[in-house]
Every structure is written in structure tokens, then in C-alpha cells.
Amino acid sequence: MRCRVARLNWSTSTGWRSPVEAAQRLPHSLAPVNLDFLDFEQPIADLEAKIDELHLVGDDPEINISEEIARLKDKSRALTESIFAKLSAWQIAQLARHPQRPYTNDYIRRILTDFQELHGDRAFHDDPAIVAGVARLQGRPVAVIGHQKGRDTKQKVYRNFGMPKPEGFRKAIRIMELAERFKLPLLTFIDTPGAYPGVGAEERGQSEAIARCLAVMSDLATPVICTVIGEGGSGGALAIGVGDRVLMLQYSIYSVISPEGCASILWKSAEKAEEAAQAMGITADRLAELNLIHEVIEEPLGGAHRDPEAIASVVQSTLVRHLDELGAVPLDTLLESRFARILEQGEFREA
Amino acid sequence: MSWFGKMLPSRIKTQNRSRSVPEGLWEKCRECEAVLYRAELQRNLKVCPKCNFHMRISARDRLDYFLDNEPRTELAAGLEPSDPLKFRDSRKYRDRIIQSQKATGEKDALVAMQGAVRGVPVVACAFEFRFMGGSMGSVVGEKFTRAAQVCLDERVPLVCFSASGGARMQEALFSLMQMAKTAAILERMKRAAVPYVSVMTDPTTGGVSASLAMLGDINVAEPQALIGFAGPRVIQQTVGQTLPEGFQRSEFLLEHGAIDMILDRRELRDGIGEILSKFTGVATRVRTEVETETEPEPEPEPEVAADQ
Numbered sequence: 001m002r003c004r005v006a007r008l009n010w011s012t013s014t015g016w017r018s019p020v021e022a023a024q025r026l027p028h029s030l031a032p033v034n035l036d037f038l039d040f041e042q043p044i045a046d047l048e049a050k051i052d053e054l055h056l057v058g059d060d061p062e063i064n065i066s067e068e069i070a071r072l073k074d075k076s077r078a079l080t081e082s083i084f085a086k087l088s089a090w091q092i093a094q095l096a097r098h099p100q101r102p103y104t105n106d107y108i109r110r111i112l113t114d115f116q117e118l119h120g121d122r123a124f125h126d127d128p129a130i131v132a133g134v135a136r137l138q139g140r141p142v143a144v145i146g147h148q149k150g151r152d153t154k155q156k157v158y159r160n161f162g163m164p165k166p167e168g169f170r171k172a173i174r175i176m177e178l179a180e181r182f183k184l185p186l187l188t189f190i191d192t193p194g195a196y197p198g199v200g201a202e203e204r205g206q207s208e209a210i211a212r213c214l215a216v217m218s219d220l221a222t223p224v225i226c227t228v229i230g231e232g233g234s235g236g237a238l239a240i241g242v243g244d245r246v247l248m249l250q251y252s253i254y255s256v257i258s259p260e261g262c263a264s265i266l267w268k269s270a271e272k273a274e275e276a277a278q279a280m281g282i283t284a285d286r287l288a289e290l291n292l293i294h295e296v297i298e299e300p301l302g303g304a305h306r307d308p309e310a311i312a313s314v315v316q317s318t319l320v321r322h323l324d325e326l327g328a329v330p331l332d333t334l335l336e337s338r339f340a341r342i343l344e345q346g347e348f349r350e351a
Numbered sequence: 352m353s354w355f356g357k358m359l360p361s362r363i364k365t366q367n368r369s370r371s372v373p374e375g376l377w378e379k380c381r382e383c384e385a386v387l388y389r390a391e392l393q394r395n396l397k398v399c400p401k402c403n404f405h406m407r408i409s410a411r412d413r414l415d416y417f418l419d420n421e422p423r424t425e426l427a428a429g430l431e432p433s434d435p436l437k438f439r440d441s442r443k444y445r446d447r448i449i450q451s452q453k454a455t456g457e458k459d460a461l462v463a464m465q466g467a468v469r470g471v472p473v474v475a476c477a478f479e480f481r482f483m484g485g486s487m488g489s490v491v492g493e494k495f496t497r498a499a500q501v502c503l504d505e506r507v508p509l510v511c512f513s514a515s516g517g518a519r520m521q522e523a524l525f526s527l528m529q530m531a532k533t534a535a536i537l538e539r540m541k542r543a544a545v546p547y548v549s550v551m552t553d554p555t556t557g558g559v560s561a562s563l564a565m566l567g568d569i570n571v572a573e574p575q576a577l578i579g580f581a582g583p584r585v586i587q588q589t590v591g592q593t594l595p596e597g598f599q600r601s602e603f604l605l606e607h608g609a610i611d612m613i614l615d616r617r618e619l620r621d622g623i624g625e626i627l628s629k630f631t632g633v634a635t636r637v638r639t640e641v642e643t644e645t646e647p648e649p650e651p652e653p654e655v656a657a658d659q
Contacts, residue, residue: 195561197581197589202599205609206580210561211534218535219542234518235530235561235580242531256518256527256558266440266520280523281436290435292524342535343496345528346489347435 038094040083044302047076080302087251089277089286093259095251096230097193100305102312103162104131104146104189107229110312111319112137112144118178120171124204127168129160129196130240132175134184138320143179145172145240146189149230162231163196166209169239173209176216185223185323188240193258195236210239217242218342221335223326225319227297228252228284229304244338245322246292248284249311250299254292255282292345380404396616405573405616407553409455410462410479413512417475417620418466419636426463426474427497430490436523444521451482459490460515463498468510469624470636474498477512478559485515487559488522492529495563499536499547508546508627513564516582517557530562537566546630548623551578551601551610569626570610571619572601578609 037045051072054065087095095101108115112135119126132145147164150156164172179186195206217224217240224243232241232254241254248254257265259277264270281287284296297318300307326334378389382404392399396416397406408416414423438444452458460482465474476498478485495511502509518526540547549567551560553576561580564570572578579599587594597603604610614622628635 195580197585199586199590199594199598202579202581202586203603203607205565205607207560207578208565208609210580211530211563211565214531214534214562215538215541215566218531219538234527235558238527238530242535254524256523257520262440262520268441276440279436279438279440280520282523287524290524292528339535339539342528342531345525345532346493347433347522347525348489348493349431349433351429351431 036100038091038098040087040091040094041080041302044076044080044083047072047079051076077301084301084303088274089253089281089283090259090274092251092283093231093253093273093277095303096253098303098305099151101230102304102308103151103191104148104229106308107189107312107315108133108135108144108146110309111316112142115144118171118175121167121174123167123170125165125167127160127165127171128158129162129164129192130168130172132171134178137187137316137323140323141184142187142323143175143184144187144189145175146229147192147236147240149191160196162192163194164192164236164239165196165198165201166204166206169195169206169209169213172240173213173216176213176220180221183222185225185326186220186243187319188224188226188243190226190228190232190237190241190254191230191252192233192236193231194233195239210235213239214242218339219335221331223323223329223334224338225322225326227315227319228254228293229315233258242342244326244334245294247295247297247318247322248287248293249297249304249315250284251303252284253277253282254284254287255280381406398616403574403615405553405575407480407514409481410457410460410477410512413477413552414462414464414466414475416616417477417510417512417623418464418468418473419470421466423464423466426465426501427494428458430494431458432488432490432522434521435489435525436521438521438523440521447483447521455479455482457482459488459494460485461487461491461494463494465501465507468620468627471624471627471631471633472505472507473510473627474502474507475510475512478514480514480554483519483521484517485513485559486517486519486526487515487529487533487562488519488526489529491519492526492532495529495533496536499533499540502545502547503536503540503543506543506545508548508631509540510548510550510623510627511563511567512550512552513555513559514552515555515557515559515564517559527558530558533563534566537563541566541568546627548626550614550619550623552576554578556580556582565609568630569612571623572604572610572613573616573619574601574613576601578604 051069054069115133115135117131117133131148134143147162148159149162150159195210225245226241226243228248230252234257259273260270262280263272263276287293288296297314300310304311376389377386378392379386380399383402385401397408432448434444457479460479461476463476476495499509537547546568548569549564551564551572555564555578577599583594583599601613605613624635
């Protein structure tokens with residue numbers, strides 16, 4: 001059953017649809033869906049199913065199968081390790097978009113205390129695709145901004161699939177400026193397919209909102225740490241991604257355009273998303289190699305969603321470590337080195 | 352057939368002849384389909400004299416129309432794209448670069464020049480749309496940044512003419528980072544109170560619109576230019592409804608408060624020169640006609656202190 005459901009959903013991943021459409025296509029009886037395993041994890045799923053079956057049999061006191069279960073569990077672990085040791089960029093993209101992957105609010109809840117959410121851009125609306133507020137990280141006050149996706153269909157629609165509109169970015173700018181004014185370090189969590197491409201968003205100046213986010217963050221007089229926790233989709237991601245440290249979770253992605261979008265433009269077919277993902281180098285390891293991000297945060301075996309507590313505590317200790325480092329740097333030095341780092345990004349030749 | 356009949360072209364021939372416009376002499380307006388004499392069109396800065404349609408023009412023509420004849424110095428002309436990802440789709444990125452370089456004569460999609468407009472010193476850059484859709488990769492970002500740095504160092508205003516589909520996919524995340532880079536240097540200019548005028552021309556979308564193009568102290572657009580974050584096709588697919596008439600055109604942006612003004616191409620020199628003169632306190636030189644070649648050069652440049 002589990003496998004069937006998993007296949008049902010992921011078969012859609014071969015042809016790109018807008019998330020709205022994809023959600024509409026899901027039969028209501030299946031939402032929330034059990035999406036434990038992705039396509040490429042099927043061998044693991046099969047083993048796990050066997051283990052579950054044995055557990056059921058194991059209730060019978062006359063048969064001792066605990067040894068067999070232990071053996072299968074070892075096997076399952078080894079299999080997971082071997083599959084996860086050589087994931088393709090496209091497989092990592094699927095993990096980054098895993099429906100059970102921890103979202104911004106999951107991290108806020110686990111690694112921060114006393115979170116107080118702040119709302120609205122003071123001009124038009126509150127955008128639920130971006131959560132923002134103030135909280136404490138091990139006692140010290142911080143400001144936090146993150147994209148927020150929804151878990152079930154209703155939430156997905158409410159959060160607009162984590163795709164912010166201009167008012168979301170303008171709320172973010174407001175919180176950034178609060179952070180600067182009251183000397184709170186700023187933590188951002190990036191997880192969006194991209195900024196929302198809609199009529200209203202264009203009318204209200206999507207471009208300008210993103211551009212201003214970039215400008216403000218580039219010179220925001222407080223330490224800024226950006227963490228890509230899932231999908232880093234283009235300008236909508238970068239809008240809250242300019243900082244002193246840019247970190248990425250091991251199975252998150254960060255790219256200028258979605259693999260599907262890139263494939264449909266350059267290959268003239270969304271089916272080539274797998275190749276596009278590979279060519280663009282969207283994974284954390286690759287981007288660290290290219291010196292475009294600072295650090296890769298290792299995830300638990302099988303991905304962050306397999307052990308949300310574990311990943312949250314790693315993220316927390318990583319953030320604390322970087323904040324300590326950045327806190328020791330005088331503010332003007334911090335701003336100069338952020339600026340210098342932004343300016344050195346790019347590869348070109350000069351005659 | 353009589354000698355007169357022979358002289359009359361057959362009907363088929365006539366049709367053929369009217370359809371094929373001789374190469375180089377005539378050009379058809381994309382909008383009103385009027386056939387225009389190319390030399391006259393050039394004199395009119397490639398604005399259709401019949402319907403006022405602003406045709407796309409090359410970066411060099413753009414700067415040539417905009418800047419005073421003297422002085423002109425090209426900036427960062429030696430920058431060339433590299434291929435950090437060894438990117439390959441249906442074709443190699445390397446090959447696409449070479450092809451675009453041959454087609455346009457440019458090394459990449461941005462040209463930057465230091466000069467003056469109506470006597471006010473400026474640095475001006477222009478996107479070359481024919482170079483891979485004016486897409487912004489590392490070279491564009493770097494050249495823009497260097498141009499802006501000259502502005503900061505010499506306290507000279509910056510004018511940028513955008514014509515771009517957005518970030519260059521073949522340089523993947525490097526391209527995305529150019530958005531941050533250009534925004535960062537513009538923030539410096541803003542803090543230093545060095546004026547920046549952004550002129551959006553057809554088309555300005557994606558990563559370019561969501562960074563350097565929208566960050567002008569003054570945002571200007573040419574008439575009827577397509578300007579927006581997402582392209583109309585993507586929006587159409589997402590919302591699944593037909594888009595309103597004139598959506599994402601300059602006039603739409605003006606109405607929604609995204610730009611300060613729409614300037615006809617033939618008014619850009621005077622309009623921007625006047626704004627910059629007000630901002631910098633440098634007096635503009637007497638109004639000059641665009642075809643300055645036919646006129647005697649005005650007397651030597653008035654002394655203009657570079658840093659005010």
C-alpha cells in the first residue's frame with residue numbers, strides 16, 4: 001500500500017505542473033498522503049515492508065524471529081547507506097522537496113524559544129508564505145525570517161506553496177530593518193520553489209520587492225546567517241539569502257531556475273529535468289566546491305525528515321557556532337567582508 | 352504578346368516583389384507593418400515614424416544615441432565569459448558564447464562607457480539583447496559593478512539601459528549571485544548619494560528586473576516595453592486565465608507605481624540629462640540635436656569638476 005501511494009504521487013514528478021495543479025490532482029482521499037519513500041528508495045521501502053510484516057508475525061510467542069528482524073534492519077540500513085552515498089542531483093532535488101521534510105516552522109519550534117511571529121508589510125497584506133518574527137536562540141534574542149510551505153492541501157494553499165508575493169518580501173524587509181535597529185542577529189531559512197508568478201504579484205511590484213531585499217541585506221548592520229533547508233528557488237530564495245554566512249543542508253538545493261524550468265527552456269522539454277539538475281550543479285556539495293556557499297550541514301541517514309529532532313539540533317549548534325564567530329567581529333569589518341564576498345562571486349576571464 | 356504586355360510584370364511576380372524587401376535598404380515595423388527607409392529609421396533612433404513603436408536596438412547604438420560624442424571611454428572591455436560549470440544542454444555553453452560573440456561583436460551582454468550626456472559626466476551601460484537574450488551572467492554582473500565603482504570613486508552618476516530576459520541559466524548559481532552583487536554595489540551608491548537612473552527597455556524581466564533594473568533612484572521606461580518579474584507565459588500557465596490587455600507594459604507599470612516616468616527614446620538624452628543636472632548641480636550644455644555630425648561641434652566642453 002505504502003509503495004503504491006508513493007509511486008502514485010511521484011509519477012507526477014516526470015512532467016512538471018504548477019504545485020497548485022498538482023495538489024488539485026491529488027485525490028482527496030489520499031491527502032494527507034503517506035509519502036515515506038521516493039522512487040529511488042523503493043528497494044528500501046520493500047525491505048521495510050518486510051520488516052513490518054515480520055513484526056506482525058512476531059506477535060506470535062511461538063516463533064522467534066527477532067534475529068531475522070535485526071538482520072533485515074541491518075540490511076536496510078546498509079542499503080540506505082549505499083543508495084544515499086551516490087545520489088544524483090535530481091534525486092537530491094526530490095529529497096529537498098520531500099513532502100515530509102521539516103519546514104521553517106519546524107525549525108523555529110525546535111531550535112528557538114519564545115518565538116513571537118510578526119505580521120504584515122504595513123501597506124497591503126500579510127503573506128503567509130513568509131514567516132517572520134523575533135525569538136531567542138539559547139537565550140539570546142534573534143530575528144528570524146523564513147519561507148513556509150504547507151503540509152496538507154489546505155495549508156499548502158494557505159501558504160501559497162511557499163511562494164512569496166511582494167508583501168511577503170516587504171514584510172521581510174521590515175523585519176530586517178527591525179533587526180538592524182535593535183541589534184538582533186538575523187537568521188533566515190530558505191525553502192521556496194520561487195517567488196509567486198501571478199498577476200497581483202506583478203501589479204504590486206514583485207521585482208522591486210525582491211531587488212530591495214537584496215540591497216537591504218547586503219548592507220544590513222547586524223550578523224546575518226542564511227540557511228537553505230529545502231528548495232532554494234531562484235530570486236525568491238536569494239531575496240532572503242544574502243548574508244555573512246550561507247549554509248545549506250546536505251539534501252537541499254539552490255538554483256537560478258528549477259530543473260524543470262531550465263529543461264523546458266534549454267532542452268525544450270521538462271522531461272530533461274534530471275539532466276538540467278545535473279548540469280546546473282544545484283546540490284550543496286557542488287556549490288560548496290564552487291565556493292558559492294560557506295558550509296554544508298550534514299543530514300541524518302535518509303534525509304532530514306527521517307529524524308527531524310536530530311537535524312534540528314545540528315542546525316542549532318551550527319547556527320550558534322557561526323553566531324559566536326560573527327559576534328566577535330566588529331560591525332564595520334563584518335559589513336566590509338560581507339560586501340567583499342558578495343562582490344567576488346562570479347567566474348570570468350579578463351584579457 | 353505586345354511590347355507593352357511584356358513590360359507589365361505578371362501578377363505573381365508583382366506579389367513576390369512586394370513581399371521581399373531589399374536587404375539593407377528597407378525595414379518593416381513589427382508593430383504597424385509599415386515599410387520604412389532604413390536611413391530615416393536610423394535618424395529616428397529606430398522609433399517607427401508612423402506608429403511610434405520602439406524597436407530593439409543594440410547596446411552600442413543605444414550608447415551612441417545617448418552619450419555626447421565626446422568624451423567616450425569604454426570600461427572593462429576586456430571581460431569575457433568563462434564556463435565554470437562546463438555547462439552543456441542541447442548545445443555547449445561555450446559554443447553559444449562563440450556564436451553570440453560572432454553575431455554581435457560583443458564579448459558579453461553588457462557594454463559600459465564613461466562619457467557625458469548633454470555635458471553632465473556619466474557612466475552609462477547598456478544590455479545587448481542579441482547576446483543570449485541579454486542574460487546576466489558573471490561578466491554582466493562584474494562589468495556593471497565596475498562601472499558603478501567608477502561612479503562611486505569619481506562621484507559620477509550611473510545610467511543603465513536594461514534589455515534582458517533575466518539571469519543566465521548556463522552559469523546557474525553564479526548568475527543568481529550577480530543579482531546580489533549588483534544590488535549590493537547599488538546600495539553603496541545610494542548611501543553615498545551618487546545618482547543612479549535605471550532605464551528599462553523592451554524587454555526587462557527576471558533576475559535583471561529583480562535586481563539592478565528596479566533599484567534606480569529614478570526608474571524610467573521606454574514606451575510599450577515588457578517589464579516584469581515572471582514572463583507572461585509563465586504567469587498564464589500558473590494562473591490559467593488570460594492576462595489583461597497591456598499587462599506588464601511600461602504604461603501598466605507607471606499606473607501601478609513601479610516607475611517614475613515613460614520617456615520616448617528621442618527624449619532620453621534631454622530628460623535624463625536634466626534630471627542628472629538637477630541632482631549633481633552640473634549645468635547641462637545647450638540642447639544638442641541627435642545628429643550632431645551634421646552640425647558644427649559646440650565650443651569646447653565647459654570645465655566640469657568630476658567630483659562635486
